[in-house]
Amino acid sequence: MSLQDRLTELRDQGLADIQAADVLKKVNQVKVDLLGKKGPITEVLRGMRDLAPEERPKVGAYANEVRDRLQQAIDNRRAELEQAAVNKQLVVEKLDVTLPGREVPQGQPHVITQIITELEDLFMGMGYQIVDGDEVEEDYYNFERLNLPKDHPARDMQDTFYITKDVLLRTQTSADQPRSLENHDFSKGPLKVLSPGRVYRRDTDDATHSHQFHQIEGLVVDKHVTMADLKGTLTLVSKTLFGDQFDVRLRPSYFPFTEPSVEADVTCFNCGGKGCGICKQTGWIEVLGAGMVHPHVLEMSGIDPEVYGGFAFGLGPDRFAMLKYGVDDIRNFYLNDVRFLSQFYKKG
């Protein structure tokens, strides 16, 4: 048998062996057996010594071709088997991906905080500073400086917890506004503040009353601030909190610290303005009070009402949350039932 034939035989046998190897180990063995230093191909190449010199290159080239061919076949077979093994493992490793993941404990902000934060962000974007007044305030700042002298009938609207005759738990976060007014340096620009916080009223707790609740009061004072600016600002607030489809309307009202005073209604979120039980068939829901700062309030803070003017507004995050989410009992906000708190996981 010529060397060429021997090589062809080795090639065909080798290819068959490679194909027959069904595990990696066998492939490796075939490789050692065929292409190793003591293997038959090496032996063939060694036999080339006996060939005529002109034959040698031909046989050499053929031998290399056979070796490359076998090497190629081994690599392919190996890749095939590795792939098969991986595939098999993947099948074994298949999971039910619908099983729940391992939960990382995660808390969430209180729904009232969510509303306050949303409004703080909105107003900071419009250049307002956030101010936090004291919860225990002087009667003088909570009432008198807001144009509510002692024995004013409008004091009936706010039953008050007193500590002494002159010190009380603030009934409104606007108690901080006189301080903001007297401390502001108008040469540095307008006063724009938002005061969120806890307030207290002498009420018996029930589904719609709470002796503790929250308020957000806004105040803007500058040389030219208009009632149209107030209307625009309140419209923005409602659209931010409730959605773009909500409209705002103003109605006359009365607060001693503003003149004119208005109440703002928003399109009923329940019926979209058609009229329903929640809005008493009016299509509107009262959400906040506002007005142009009363000249007396400015004067008492040493600001000339002939030069400066502004607007103020106040709203209740508790009421907003009740309206927005249909919460039917205000006490839910302060009892901290985890089944209640965990329902509001939107924003922080």
Added chain:
Amino acid sequence: MRISTQWLQDYLKLDIPADELAEKIERTAVEVDGVIRPNEGQKKVVVGHVETCEPHPDSDHLHVCQVDVGEDEPLQIVCGAPNVAAGENVIVALPNSWIGNHTKIKKSKMRGVKSNGMLCALDELGFDEKLVPKEVADGIFILPADATPGEPVFGYLGMDDEIIDMSVTPNRGDMLSMNGTAHELAAIYNQTPTMPTVDLHEDAADDVNGQLTVRVDADKHDVPQYKMRLIKNVHVQPSPLWLQIRIWNAGMRPINNVVDATNYVLMQYGQPLHAFDYDQLTDGQVNVRLAKAGEHLTTLDGEDRELLATDLLICSDDQPICLAGTMGGLDTEVTAKTTTIALEGAVFDAVKIRKAAHNHDLHSEASMRYERGIDHGMTVTALDAAAAMIAELGQGTVAKGVAVGRDEDVQPFEVTITLSKINHVLGTTLTSDTVLDIFKRLDFPTKLDGETYTVTVPSRRWDIHLPADLIEEVARLYGYDNLPATLPAGQPTIGKLNETQRVIRDSRKMMESAGLTQAISYSLTTEEKAKAFALSASDVTKLDFPMSSERTTLRLSLVSGLLDDLAYNNARKEHNVALYEQGRVFYSQPDQVRPKEIEHIAGAITGSMVKKSWGVAEQPVDFYQIKGIVAGYLKRLALAGTVSYVATSDMPEMHPGRTANIFVDETLVGFVGEVHPTTAKAYKIRETYVFELDLSALIALPKAQQQYQPISKFPSITRDVAMLVDDTVTNADVVALITDKGGAHLQNVTLFDVYNGKHVPAGKKSLAYTLTYRDQNATLIDDDVTAAFNKVLEALTEKLGAEIR
């Protein structure tokens, strides 16, 4: 204030549905609670004429009536009312009719006799019991003799009226009258109202002088006006039906013609009036003064009231006969026997009346108006109107003249404002004519000079005295819907959180990412709970007049409220709870009523923070879990000082062996630990771990400078050490010693094992640490590390008696 739209027709030509009118009032003037339709939902209730009325054969009180209801045949109706009689016109609810309170009337049999409907009393037609005249309360209502059988009954009773129920704000006292409301609607609809006129006939021969003397001893501020008229030979009797209808549709009970006349005029003019029985006065003498503390007066409602020094009194011979502006006295009440009336028309100080109404809990139609102020210019007119009406209804005569205790010169008020100021405040571009037209509609005489309006405000609008008040009038009548909507222009400002606000917001987020949910608890609690868990001793701040014993005192800690929250959850079978709260606590300050308000942050965990799931067991919370939360949080605050945890057994509410005070260097900033089992039991909660931190203090403490540290290019070398030490030796002792003796290159000490089980002798524990060494600038030499490590081992053995393993 209830406004009858039928009554309004006397003033204005308004062909407008009541709902629309109500909406207009609400959008332009004051809030409206709703429109009341007394006959709403009622059907087939007609006038009937009782033709015959026979006793029921099987009853001692029922009657069998044949009632003409305008049909061919009379209806047989059985009636139990004591006042039913032949010849009367009555209210008949026909078969299948609907009467008040959604009640349907059907044919029936009463003790064997057919009854085809029902004869009705007023309350059966939905009248509030408080509005039904007392004389007709016990029987069916008798309609006028000229009523036509078969016609719907509603028109005869004013039940076809539509009544607008207004909620009048304190500034719009002028709208607590028909006249005021008519003026307002006239302005809204640009009409000229027809106001009531007074047709008073005095008896020229009978002068009030010498019969009635009135003296005011109170000052001018408290009693600006006090006047009386005398009406004689009055027959006190029920009012005619038309007047009763107006009274009950206004939400008052008809009493008699004298009282009803004063209430009618009150409704018309908003001027409270009071009628005294003249014969009960001493010598026709009346004086007005402040009460002396300790005096008594029995008021109309039969209550004996102890008077206060702030009460204004009407007296006769200096004996109290009436609490001014709130309620009359029983002794001088107008009764069926009264023939001579002393009628008071007065103005009293709003604050005095407000106090009296508040102190005696007597809120009447009169006090409500005095508190908000009344039209000082209308007192005499109203007095005259009521005197004329009483005389007419009671067939009496009015004595000549007015007894004046105090008179007042009432002038209209002038306010000036410019067009540019109005437009400047409203953000509008109103023309001069538009504004002039609004003042004209309000019937405010106005002079325009250049762009300045001089507006003469009549006394009926005493709420207006500033330019801003006029701006409101212009704005509301121009219509808020017509205002543009803009945002403030002017110099831009920057809105951002200050440092404290930023840290508070970040702290909330950190707590939430550590698995705690935000709670908001009550700041007011019991004194005992307020003091519990306080970081330092402090007096508490207490309410002067609390609403309930549960809410008397401002809290000194947040933990106490969180435990209340846990108890609430525990009672509802929610045993896995992890809450935090951020809020203020209130520490008293020397010589000040107002406490210092300090921001705190606190947390409480109970049960398991990990939800039981497939492959995940519940992990009961423990001390190290809450400490881990606190430590992680404090780390992120990047404090410059060193945080340390020092065991404390000083807090009575906390477990003495599982509580640590938290220090930053030398400053106490909070505590962490387990709630004392006894405290937990008292709060009705399970095993609970808590922390509380003084956030204000943490915010004030210096923060570490944030500076980039190059990451060492050189490898680190670690050494592990395990040792046996006495139980009393703490981790802190060991770490402190290792750190102290570790040498220049010791970077980190990490505890990786604590063991005190098998193979560890009693009273000992095994601790194991990894020490990491690194040189920023060079590769460490193994021998150097070994030398440094050996020094640590020596120190541990020597100083802590550690047995290195």
